[in-house]
Amino acid sequence: MTLNLKFLRVQSGMTLEQLAADSGLTRSYLSKLERGLSSPSIGSALKIAAALGTTLDRFYGQPDDHDPITIVRAKNGKAGDVDTHLSLVAGLAPDRTMRAFIVRPTKTAKRGRIMSHHEGEEILFILSGRIELVIGKRKETLKPGDCVQFDSTIPHKLTQVSSEPASALVVIATKTN
CATH class of the missing domain: 1.10.260.40 (lambda repressor-like DNA-binding domains)
Structure with a gap:
């Protein structure tokens, strides 16, 4: 990158x-x-x-590909980023309006990390561990199987709050012009 x-x-x-x-x-x-x-x-x-x-x-260095079907095999997925604990897993084609990530928030994200905001809509599905979602002034503790959908222009951040590692599938949909 x-x-x-x-x-x-x-x-x-x-x-x-x-x-x-x-x-x-x-x-x-x-x-x-x-x-x-x-x-x-x-x-x-x-x-x-x-x-x-x-x-x-x-x-993120992915090739342009106009195939209407995009498959990202596990062995070919975009490697996770050690600092943000973020892996791009789908939405690699340039004409797509949705992107999917696996995010692995850490406990240290709670201190000092600024809240993120961006255009579009976001879905967060908890895969493992417990994650605290701060969105605007609201705080929610989420566990595996919990799912949240929200306007991603609202400032938000994720923090691991469990003793075991936490992960979530994040899907972001953006508007097309």
């Missing part, structure tokens, strides 16, 4: 300052992303991709 961000930014003729202004993120944060010192949340990745006029699949 590190190489793709800088490549896509340079390819589009943008400076870090222009990308920061267009994405609403700071120049220093974008610089850290380009150097591999930080990893974007889903919301930040969506904002950067939109500012670059590209899709998440190109942002």
Whole structure:
């Protein structure tokens, strides 16, 4: 992802300052992303991709593919990101309006992590462990099998609250133009 961000930014003729202004993120944060010192949340990745006029699949280095059926085999899935504990598992084709991720929030996400927000609608299905969802001023503790659907423009974040590792399937639907 590190190489793709800088490549896509340079390819589009943008400076870090222009990308920061267009994405609403700071120049220093974008610089850290380009150097591999930080990893974007889903919301930040969506904002950067939109500012670059590209899709998440190109942002994450997936090939453009116009096949109406997309299958991502377990052995070929986008590897998880160690910092955000996020794996892109579906929605790799550029013309798709939905993206699916497996997210593995940590206990440390509770302290200091800013809340994410992005265009679209989000579905969160808890696979394992217990996860605290903070959405706006509301807090919910979710367990395996629980499912939440919400407007993802509302600031939100996930934190593991169980002693065992937690994971959730996150599906984000964005509007098409």
